[in-house]
Amino acid sequence: MTQTQNGAVSGWTLHRLGGFQPGVVLHVPHASRAIPGDVRTAILLDDAALDAELAAMTDRHTDRLALSGALLAEVPTALFVNRWSRLVVDPERFADDALEQMASIGMGAVYRSTSQLAPLREPDTDAQRRLVGRFFDPYADAFADLVDQMLDAVGHAIIIDVHSYPSRPLPYEREPNAARPEICLGTDLVHTTPELLDAATKAFAGFDVGHNTPFAGTYVALRHYQRDPRAWSIMVEARRDTYLDEDTGTLHDGFDRLVGALAGLVRSSHELCHRGGAVDHRPPEVPAGLRRTYVQTVVSVDGDNGRLSAHAAVEQLGEPLYIITAANPFGTMLSEDDNRARHESLGDVLIASGCRPYPAVGSSPDGNWSEESWAVTGIGSATARRIGRAFEQNAVFELSGYTQRVLGCFGDWAVERQID
Numbered sequence: 001m002t003q004t005q006n007g008a009v010s011g012w013t014l015h016r017l018g019g020f021q022p023g024v025v026l027h028v029p030h031a032s033r034a035i036p037g038d039v040r041t042a043i044l045l046d047d048a049a050l051d052a053e054l055a056a057m058t059d060r061h062t063d064r065l066a067l068s069g070a071l072l073a074e075v076p077t078a079l080f081v082n083r084w085s086r087l088v089v090d091p092e093r094f095a096d097d098a099l100e101q102m103a104s105i106g107m108g109a110v111y112r113s114t115s116q117l118a119p120l121r122e123p124d125t126d127a128q129r130r131l132v133g134r135f136f137d138p139y140a141d142a143f144a145d146l147v148d149q150m151l152d153a154v155g156h157a158i159i160i161d162v163h164s165y166p167s168r169p170l171p172y173e174r175e176p177n178a179a180r181p182e183i184c185l186g187t188d189l190v191h192t193t194p195e196l197l198d199a200a201t202k203a204f205a206g207f208d209v210g211h212n213t214p215f216a217g218t219y220v221a222l223r224h225y226q227r228d229p230r231a232w233s234i235m236v237e238a239r240r241d242t243y244l245d246e247d248t249g250t251l252h253d254g255f256d257r258l259v260g261a262l263a264g265l266v267r268s269s270h271e272l273c274h275r276g277g278a279v280d281h282r283p284p285e286v287p288a289g290l291r292r293t294y295v296q297t298v299v300s301v302d303g304d305n306g307r308l309s310a311h312a313a314v315e316q317l318g319e320p321l322y323i324i325t326a327a328n329p330f331g332t333m334l335s336e337d338d339n340r341a342r343h344e345s346l347g348d349v350l351i352a353s354g355c356r357p358y359p360a361v362g363s364s365p366d367g368n369w370s371e372e373s374w375a376v377t378g379i380g381s382a383t384a385r386r387i388g389r390a391f392e393q394n395a396v397f398e399l400s401g402y403t404q405r406v407l408g409c410f411g412d413w414a415v416e417r418q419i420d
Helices: 047-057 062-073 101-105 125-154 194-203 254-274 288-295 310-317 336-352 381-390
Strands: 002-005 008-017 024-028 077-082 157-165 183-186 209-211 231-239 298-303 306-309 321-324 358-363 370-376 395-400 403-408 414-418
Touching: 008 062, 008 125, 008 336, 024 062, 024 125, 024 254, 062 077, 062 157, 062 254, 062 336, 062 381, 077 125, 125 157, 157 254, 183 194, 194 231, 194 254, 231 254, 288 403, 288 414, 298 310, 298 321, 298 370, 306 310, 310 321, 310 358, 310 395, 321 381, 336 370, 336 381, 381 395, 381 403
Parallel strands: 024 077, 024 157, 157 231, 183 209
Antiparallel strands: 002 008, 008 077, 183 231, 298 306, 298 358, 321 370, 321 395, 358 370, 395 403, 403 414
């Protein structure tokens, strides 16, 4: 869900996948190119130069990488994603320039220099303080609150800090001649335990892996940094050419390989949290009568030109068309506000997965019950069921031609009927 701050949209998005209280959080601080309009006015670059700077400094598709890895891992996992570009503020720096070594070149929490070491902003201490108060501090507090919840519930919190870096060094880098392996694992003396480093090294065993080169360290919420050793953290930096074309930003086949390795690290981290192996959160088997009730659901979809019946949606949007909801997990009735937040989170997840979701509704034949849903094409049944499991659903719908199928998210069952 997108959190709110004093009634306004916040600078982060939080997803909780797999239900229950996760002990693992994937932190994605540098994937966004978005800059609020009033912040843009203080940036000295023209539009073309800003576009080039964003291309250089944005960890493209790391939000999709983290999400795909979490979905594939299929264990309770949180994702904490920065909605704003690092050119707004960089949440991974120290807010106090006296503590931040990158501040010496104008790249502390609020950048005054570009990656080429050209001016980005005019020096303005008051403006910097306002940006820190508006963006940096609420972000750090929200992340620390999440970690506190995990510590209270699980006893440990494992942060996987997800980044990427270019194959060729940029002028701002402190160690331009350092080795640039396919995967850089960044560590901290207090917060990266030998077990976590070993798990990460094994997960990425198929890659050329380096430790703390060309970048070092990993993110820990400031509230816990050097204070609470139960907060574990490791940075995963993927060299960009391992998963995309650096000139166009287009993903290539290496992306799926990277997703698989990250999913392995998420699973291993989950096991470390629980110390007894992964916990099975499978719900009870769906009885045959409830399956028959599911298949009678009447589906409608909001297409580009208005509301569509199930068959009309298939004809206009393509097939197979999948209908997925996040409401009322495992049949537990939630409040309207809670279901709305879950619905928005699912929509964000589908978009980040590369889909275009269309609003949909599943209703009982008599119209007395309905749930907001999303309709998507371009994914297979395995992915649809995996997303359904992540949002604690018993089933998802697959529409093809005149057939409506209900596919169990847990267990290999399906029921179908013909639709008009």
